[in-house]
Amino acid sequence: MIIQPVSCLRGELTLPGDKSISHRYAILGAMANGTTRISQFSQSEDCQSTLRCLKKLGLGIRQSKNEVEIQSAGWKRFQKPRELLDAGNSGTTVRLLSALLSASPFASTIQGDDSLNRRPMERIIRPLTQMGARIEAVQDEYPPLRITGSQLRGIHYRLPMASAQVKSCVLLAGLMAQGETTVVEDVPSRDHTERALPFFDVVLTEAEQQLKVKGPVSLKAVQMEIPGDFSAAVFFIVAALLVPDAEIYLRRVGVNPSRTGLLTLLEDSGARVERTNPREFNAEPVCDLKICFSHELLRRFPAEISGKWLPNMIDEIPALAVLATRLERGLRVRGGEELRKKESDRIKSVVVNLRNLGVQVEEYPDGFFVPPNQQIQGGRVQTFGDHRIAMAFAVAGLIATQPVELDHPSCVSVSFPEFFERLQSLS
Numbered sequence: 001m002i003i004q005p006v007s008c009l010r011g012e013l014t015l016p017g018d019k020s021i022s023h024r025y026a027i028l029g030a031m032a033n034g035t036t037r038i039s040q041f042s043q044s045e046d047c048q049s050t051l052r053c054l055k056k057l058g059l060g061i062r063q064s065k066n067e068v069e070i071q072s073a074g075w076k077r078f079q080k081p082r083e084l085l086d087a088g089n090s091g092t093t094v095r096l097l098s099a100l101l102s103a104s105p106f107a108s109t110i111q112g113d114d115s116l117n118r119r120p121m122e123r124i125i126r127p128l129t130q131m132g133a134r135i136e137a138v139q140d141e142y143p144p145l146r147i148t149g150s151q152l153r154g155i156h157y158r159l160p161m162a163s164a165q166v167k168s169c170v171l172l173a174g175l176m177a178q179g180e181t182t183v184v185e186d187v188p189s190r191d192h193t194e195r196a197l198p199f200f201d202v203v204l205t206e207a208e209q210q211l212k213v214k215g216p217v218s219l220k221a222v223q224m225e226i227p228g229d230f231s232a233a234v235f236f237i238v239a240a241l242l243v244p245d246a247e248i249y250l251r252r253v254g255v256n257p258s259r260t261g262l263l264t265l266l267e268d269s270g271a272r273v274e275r276t277n278p279r280e281f282n283a284e285p286v287c288d289l290k291i292c293f294s295h296e297l298l299r300r301f302p303a304e305i306s307g308k309w310l311p312n313m314i315d316e317i318p319a320l321a322v323l324a325t326r327l328e329r330g331l332r333v334r335g336g337e338e339l340r341k342k343e344s345d346r347i348k349s350v351v352v353n354l355r356n357l358g359v360q361v362e363e364y365p366d367g368f369f370v371p372p373n374q375q376i377q378g379g380r381v382q383t384f385g386d387h388r389i390a391m392a393f394a395v396a397g398l399i400a401t402q403p404v405e406l407d408h409p410s411c412v413s414v415s416f417p418e419f420f421e422r423l424q425s426l427s
């Protein structure tokens with residue numbers, strides 16, 4: 001795939017359904033009694049992995065275009081899968097489904113592709129084991145995970161890192177456990193699970209960074225609609241902010257504040273972004289966005305991002321690294337050790353590729369520093385099979401001096417199969 005520099009970006013897009021939310025509604029629908037209908041479900045490979053695993057647990061799943069229908073007799077009726085559960089590239093699938101498997105009365109094995117089989121699972125093995133699950137990792141803490149389900153009991157658990165996957169895993173397990181489960185979250189992470197639970201008839205109480213559920217509970221099947229994925233929108237937002245003659249419209253974008261840290265920072269720094277038509281889908285805030293080239297932003301954007309800002313924009317760092325090349329004060333990202341544990345080591349992937357495109361950058365164990373006012377040259381990008389690296393560096397190609405070539409562009413289908421068509425339609 002070769003991306004050519006452009007001088008203009010114009011047009012209008014509707015984003016695919018949010019990937020994080022799609023996983024959650026599918027899993028909650030599978031746990032509920034009856035037929036759950038979900039519209040604007042993500043067509044990403046990751047969410048298809050979740051649906052495939054749920055089918056293997058005996059659930060009736062029908063899909064047509066962006067609509068998904070899940071028929072279930074409730075979480076007590078999951079069936080022992082006849083084969084391995086394959087989570088593909090999806091960390092959310094393995095970490096959330098492990099909760100369901102831990103409470104089901106059979107043994108099963110869940111694994112992923114080469115990248116997922118190198119991602120840390122101790123973070124879910126520890127709390128689920130405390131709740132009474134038996135989980136064996138074939139090697140160290142990595143998938144495949146062999147899970148023998150049992151009656152779980154509620155726990156009080158303080159999250160050792162900001163992770164919505166771990167938080168959601170413990171809360172889901174708590175719904176099937178005896179007694180109360182409390183999750184303490186010192187640094188807030190995305191809260192889609194918390195917002196969804198009441199729609200499935202689950203009582204969740206929240207006070208002073210503590211989330212509580214009382215199990216076991218029966219969940220009610222419902223009808224849900226999924227907002228557009230902010231983490232997909234961000235590539236177009238950054239592109240429009242940087243291409244000189246740009247004016248684009250993004251429709252139906254999910255703007256849950258626990259996801260939109262980067263948007264807030266951009267707005268506070270003078271980016272020409274307009275939010276219109278605010279509304280809600282199932283307690284998830286949604287709006288339309290108009291984005292135009294923004295010179296002032298380059299002068300005012302903060303020179304350093306770290307600490308509590310990071311979890312709120314963790315998936316947006318590759319796109320932000322591309323924006324950083326143009327900032328008048330450069331950008332230092334610190335406190336991002338978690339970035340090394342994503343679909344690729346995202347600190348390394350960003351640093352290697354900025355250098356491949358002639359940009360100076362310094363690497364830290366927990367982040368990187370991009371010096372101010374740099375011009376992206378052309379060159380070859382190694383995606384490392386990471387969808388967000390491919391999409392971020394496709395945007396780099398739009399503002400480079402020469403074409404940019406991506407080595408494995410099809411990896412975008414992990415979250416956004418139509419990404420290149422949509423990008424082309426604007427340029």
Ligand code: S3P
Pocket residue numbers: 019020021023092162163164165166168189190314315
């Ligand atoms: C996700 C949470 C984040 C994020 C990932 C999706 C989720 O991971 O990076 O892309 O759906 O809960 P962590 O929970 O590891 O921070």
